[in-house]
Amino acid sequence: MPYPQELLYTKEHEWIRVDEGIGTVGITDYAQKELGDIVYVELPKTSDHVTANEPFGTVESVKAVSEIYSPVTGDVTAVNSKLQNNPELLNADPHGEAWLVRVRLSDPRETEKLMTAEDYEAFIREVKQR
């Protein structure tokens, strides 16, 4: 699966798409493949505060549990309620329908440190070679 150009990426395999100060956050295709069959997602509540590079939730598959790190700092404005009952959406459409949360960015400049799709693809190639 190609990594969409309009998203920015983290080394912990999250993505964010920023639109007028609101960032939509998810996990990448690489992350869902590594985890395998996802069975449970734990997310913050609307208006919770999240901090860049700190965990804000967990994704759990049959074989493993993984923390999700926030790419940015800000307040949660929306949570994807579909994932509660359909966590397998994360395997099917990680960059689209299976977004996790929306966050109002405290500091839009934080996204400058994130990777572009091209950077992220290079990063994954490096990770796979290890």
Place this chain on the structure above:
Amino acid sequence: MVEFGGWEMPVEYSGITQEHLAVRQSAGLFDVSHMGEIEIRGPQALALLQRVTCNDASRLQTGQAQYSALMYPQGSAVDDCVVYRLGQDDYFLCVNAANTDKDFDWIVRHNAVGADVRNVSANYAQLAIQGPRAREILAKVTDADAGGLRNYWACRARCCGVEGLLARTGYTGEDGFEFYFPPEESERVWNGLLEAGKPLGLVPAGLGARNTLRLEAGFPLYGHELDEVTTVLEANLRWICKFEKGDFIGREALLEESRKGLRKKLVGLVMTDRGIARDGFPVLIGGEVAGRVTSGSPAPFLRKNIALAYVPPQSAEVGREVEVDVRGKKAPARVAPLPFYKRAKQEL
């Protein structure tokens, strides 16, 4: 691929859930060549086996197999294993990969009677075909009477043109077979079985599904439910301890524990709300840490989150409400009967 006991092993092929369901509903093919094999032969072979294992190997007829354990004096297991009797004075042990050297050294160390003991792990590849359609698939590629082979029996057989040992054994809770054969023929047997089984729903299955299947079936895994400090009685393996056969390593300790009462007991847990118990998570009773999860996972066929855990014997009764500390959150669980999953009896 992950490294496991020095072997590169696939955790999953098409996905753990899909592979798991295929084994419950049709069939799965596992490469378990990492398992160790030890031969014990000669006129003193039985005497040595009776000394180092807790089950009664004298009950085995030629061609028959039994689940057993190599024992420490303190009543814990060096390893759990399957003992096959292949001939008059000819026994064959299948042991855990990571324990093979330790097992071999232990047996040799206690071989006062002078049996012929060999670590023959390098001579064998092993494939396991498991599931309700395994028999039908195997019948297409073997000269042996696969359907006529009884549970926990083995015979010499040719599969996909390769000579080996065919056993009606497994580690999934389903009907199935395990085939031991020379490793240079691995590809031929693997491809032959897959091709024969594809129309009947056979899929390759990895270590991930092997683990969730054995967990649903309530089978212990060494390093999780079994270790050097847990006795086989605590692990619900009283049924393989044959005290009446005479002395064996660990017998005294087990008899003493039987008299005094168990210190802990292995139970099944079903999570009753959100939260998945994982290996090592504390079990809380009345808010206090009272035990520990040894294996935990979502169960793909049962569609519940299940776990095996050690708890105090007085808290081990079925229906008992406990909690599991899931990363700092208390998740409710209930003691459930084992096994979690038992296949329906099928006619031979």
